[in-house]
Amino acid sequence: MSSLSNLPQIEFVSTDVGEIEANIITVYEGISGRKLAPGDPVRLFLQAIAAIIAQQRVLINYAAKQNLLMYAEGAYLDHIGALVRTERLPAKAAQTTLRFTISPPQPQAVIIPAGIRATPDGQVFFATVQATTVPAGATQIDVVAECTTPGTIGNGWQVGQINKLVDPLPWVQKVENITVSSGGVDEEDDDSYRERIRQAPESFSVAGPEEGYKYWAKSAHQSIIDVSVTSPAPGQIEIRPLLENGQIPGQEILDAVAGVCNDKRIRPLTDQVVVLAPEVVSYNIDLTYYIAQANAAIAASIQEAVNKAVEDYVAWQRAKLGRDINPSELIARVMAAGAKRVNVISPVFTSIAPHQIAIAGTVSVQYGGLEDD
Template identity: 60%
Template sequence: MFDLPDIDFTDKNAEDIESSIITLYEALTGRTLAAGDPVRLFLEAVAAIIVQQRILIDYAAKQNLLAYAEDEFLDHIGVLVGATRLAASAATTTIRFTLSAPQSEVVIIPDGIRVATASGVIFEVTEAGQIPIGELTVDVPAECTETGVDGNGFLPGQIKKLVDPIQWVQSAVNITESTGGADTEDDDNYRTRIRQAPESFSVAGPTGAYEYWAKTASQDIIDVAVYSPEPGTVEIRPLLDGGELPGEELLASVLETCNSSTVRPLTDKVVVLAPEVVNYNIVATYYIDSQDAAISAAIQQEVIAAVNDYVEWQKSKLGRDINPSELIRQVMEAGTKRIVVNEPVYAVLESYQVAIAGTVTLTFGGLEDG
């Protein structure tokens, strides 16, 4: 963690502690203790207790250090720099309500109206909307009634079962993919934000400050690109866990966080966009050593897993160059004799870009003699 060397506050080696106690006893009494001596057995029991105490002392001491602290201990360290753990959040989406016919009076869509998916996941309108006279539709924000990731990933049209009927309303359906649901922030993400927290103390608009505040919008954000395309303008591009692109609701949440008067310098114009996608294809042929013919089927499965890992690796960080050498390395480590990569070719990405795989064509070229 943070490229720091591992440390121990106490010596926890059981053999060293036991040897030290017995040696000290023998030196003080002038008596040599045999292996079955009751005194020796007693001292060995005492040594075991001391080992456990030292383990607890070492653990307690390490909970005061950012690299080792966990759970509630980490929460207490975060408070020192004003960084609190992000609570579980609910997925959000936008739902369009449509009337059966234009009405002669305004139709109100009250907050609290529920719309569900076919699997029973319920979303609730969080802000009342109104359909003007003569019009048919209104778009309103909605939030999953349960926190966590279960509300994520419902594509437009999948949330359409109106739980609470409203007069004149013919249909209700989501028009954006539901995103933003997350479990309570885990220790690793929280630890990273605590380390970045001092960047937020500046009101001069440094890159680190915008990165820190953007990540506070959702624990699903694993990387943030901050740059200025022109004087006075700051573009922020968040990337989600697993290389997923943020939806409109999450982008709006990041903008709200980073555009706050307590975060944004007065002269900055903050713009929040999804990362720019750079697509690439994989076209490769690999060969297995004939001496490994008996395990060739297992190697082929390992190669497929290695390619999938490469695809995941490539999209898990903004600005990561498209690097076929990494693909070759992972496939070779899977047990192949050699691999010929026709695509992708090496390409340099900007800090706000992310590489996403398109088609993957992986061919087994057969066995070759070494």
């Protein structure tokens, strides 16, 4: 299936004010039989009309383009998705595990109801997902809790930070999270949604095509940006998702992808689908760069730009599965940042398989000083 980026840019109507103005004046002069001087009040009036028509044509262009997948956005894109039974993925709430401590131990079971809230700061709240019973004599129980506000706001609370009980319970002495809160994602953005809509026709096949598995895997979680689908043996399918910013998915997301792709309405009967994390190929960066003597006055800003270029390269390298480790790309970025010469000791070119991802280990960027041109 071709990429949308390969399609030509289109305009349904011209929005060139000069062209519109010339056409209006030409028509008027043909009808009236007289030429309009540059300062003629009629010309000025027609120029104002031309400006209004140009603005209307901009709106016409925008409205027409909202019928095309490449340009549609927001609610218009949702309507296009509905045509291929592909809905935008909603925001999901972060989850964590809360540990409730009972004191003193009770001779009877203590119930922790669903919906009991705890907070780290009085602004973000986590509520227990289901009711749990602390057995008689026990002092602790672990319960899954979900942020009451969907989205990324609930992510990243470290162990022990969610420690204020909002809804008091008898015998509960303290509460705290024993896992870092994670899994919260915002509503799927237009670019990710557009790509899934593009791939949607692949899901109509009952033969288990590669693009079809990619489509269904991405539909499991909106943080999935890339998917590798390989078949190491007949009937065996390995699916490896990659998350935003090149993050390796945890078991929760792997299970979510497996749940979707193993659905009997999706998976061909003879396929054995396994969902795994991408295989990490580690590499180190060790380079020395030099700045031209002529640029000595801006050497400090060039050094900052070089460091930023290396950071961008590291992010670029891990943003896609199967992307080869390419030192030429690294050199090009550092040179574009203003370096005169770059000596790269590592990495060396390394071919990366489709199910692998290259992630930087140690990064050493040395400034070698100024050199004559």
